[in-house]
Amino acid sequence: xxxxxxQAWRESMRIRLDVNHLMDEHxxxxxxxxxxxxxxxxxxxxxAKIMPRAERARRSLSHKWGKxxxxxxxxxxxxxxxxxxxxxxxxxxxxxxxFDTFVVLGIGGSALGPIAVQQxxxxxxxxxxxxxxxxGPRFYVEDNVxxxxxxxxxxxxxxxxxxxxxxxxxxxxxxxxxxxIILTTWLKEKLGNAWTKHVIATTDKxxxxxxxxxxxxxxxxxxxxxxxxxxxxxLSPVGLLPAAVTGIDIEGLLAGAAYMQEICEEEExxxxxxxxxxxxxxxxxxxxxxxxxxxxxxxxxxxYMADWYAQLWAESLxxxxxxxxKVVHVGQTPVKSLGVTDQHSQVQLYAEGPFDKVVTFxxxxxxxxxxxxxxxxxxxxxxxxxxxxxxxxxIKAECSATEYALTKAGKVNxxxxxxxxxxxxxxxxxxxxxxxxxxxxxxxxxNAFDQPGVEEGKNATYAIFGRPGYEEKKAxxxxxxxxxxxxxx
Ligand code: PA5
Numbered sequence: 001x002x003x004x005x006x007q008a009w010r011e012s013m014r015i016r017l018d019v020n021h022l023m024d025e026h027x028x029x030x031x032x033x034x035x036x037x038x039x040x041x042x043x044x045x046x047x048a049k050i051m052p053r054a055e056r057a058r059r060s061l062s063h064k065w066g067k068x069x070x071x072x073x074x075x076x077x078x079x080x081x082x083x084x085x086x087x088x089x090x091x092x093x094x095x096x097x098x099f100d101t102f103v104v105l106g107i108g109g110s111a112l113g114p115i116a117v118q119q120x121x122x123x124x125x126x127x128x129x130x131x132x133x134x135x136g137p138r139f140y141v142e143d144n145v146x147x148x149x150x151x152x153x154x155x156x157x158x159x160x161x162x163x164x165x166x167x168x169x170x171x172x173x174x175x176x177x178x179x180x181i182i183l184t185t186w187l188k189e190k191l192g193n194a195w196t197k198h199v200i201a202t203t204d205k206x207x208x209x210x211x212x213x214x215x216x217x218x219x220x221x222x223x224x225x226x227x228x229x230x231x232x233x234x235l236s237p238v239g240l241l242p243a244a245v246t247g248i249d250i251e252g253l254l255a256g257a258a259y260m261q262e263i264c265e266e267e268e269x270x271x272x273x274x275x276x277x278x279x280x281x282x283x284x285x286x287x288x289x290x291x292x293x294x295x296x297x298x299x300x301x302x303x304y305m306a307d308w309y310a311q312l313w314a315e316s317l318x319x320x321x322x323x324x325x326k327v328v329h330v331g332q333t334p335v336k337s338l339g340v341t342d343q344h345s346q347v348q349l350y351a352e353g354p355f356d357k358v359v360t361f362x363x364x365x366x367x368x369x370x371x372x373x374x375x376x377x378x379x380x381x382x383x384x385x386x387x388x389x390x391x392x393x394x395i396k397a398e399c400s401a402t403e404y405a406l407t408k409a410g411k412v413n414x415x416x417x418x419x420x421x422x423x424x425x426x427x428x429x430x431x432x433x434x435x436x437x438x439x440x441x442x443x444x445x446x447n448a449f450d451q452p453g454v455e456e457g458k459n460a461t462y463a464i465f466g467r468p469g470y471e472e473k474k475a476x477x478x479x480x481x482x483x484x485x486x487x488x489x
Contacts, residue, residue: 078254317441361413
């Protein structure tokens, strides 16, 4: 039996959401002990008022009702991919046997998930480990078109032993397709016809150029299902193949997501439903002027989960129009921060600056390593107080201390607690955030699943590069007033 099939273990691994410091009731009690009065906490009246709409939002996000046409395909991913998972595991085993380097080519939702999951669940110096200690090939994600970075990649890879996974939902994103062209040309030069064994395409089953190229060249292909947008695609082959290649337990990830999905969809008591509650509170805080959410994991392993969440939250909720076409200009700016590192750079602002933020801590009960701080400084009490403790104790103390400092300063904050970082808890966290985002989108009455602001930039790039069909856009760009040199200093 797999660990995550054991009910007691599952319960022990349930992630928790502590929202005490968002709630007016609690913050008011804190104020009576001399803490600064909180501005913009959530009251019971706020919750009661939003309840009917929140209830409708929760019901509409069930995997039982969601239709692919409404971009709800992500709700089907935790439990609906048995055959795909088998194919991924088989392909991953072949890659692990035949290659010593695996490179993902993708951007945005086609890159941030693979990066985040790799950082969370594999060794923090994975690529530097000797091959026998790694769980698979060295792993790179190329999510930019910086020429220096591409040149640097060529310096560390060998065509004979490198496998590329090109990932693009639309099959046409300029950045990813330019990487595809560069790297497949290089492979062809070095390997001749055998290049096709070194490239795997993950894309839409019909739309876009990548699927056409994949079919023409007989590339192994994985499909990003209908109704799954880029930033909601990590639990599809987009994230599952790269994770499986580096030895991550993808069935554990999906089991964690399914566990959280059941809670989010079925639990009718908002106070026991973290995904739903997080979405409701996120929305209410926006209505109270909290325009920024700072995400602060107290674990290096979760550092890039903040990047993944930042895309999910920003791209889904930052919208000009409501679903009824009204101009609304909504959204909340996500800011990435790392505990304890950024205590020494950003926390001054969070404690004493404007009351425009909510801080979300990510805390971990049990780290996967323990490091002791040895003794030997008895004659220096100001150093010795650290001795005999562990770094585990220190990082947790610093997390509690920052939470206290912000609360004392009247700044709203919440904490998501992971019992430990493993595939099951990470799957839960991802699903919780996806559900939260979708709930907030419903309450804001916007389409959380499109990204017209991103498309505009993509189209402008096509126009600048002279892609056929973008002549009008090119003319529009050319009609901009020229920059005045007097404003360039
Ligand atoms: O969430 C999204 O849809 C976007 O951020 C995309 O992931 C990103 O633009 C990359 O698109 P594609 O996967 O089509 O190459």
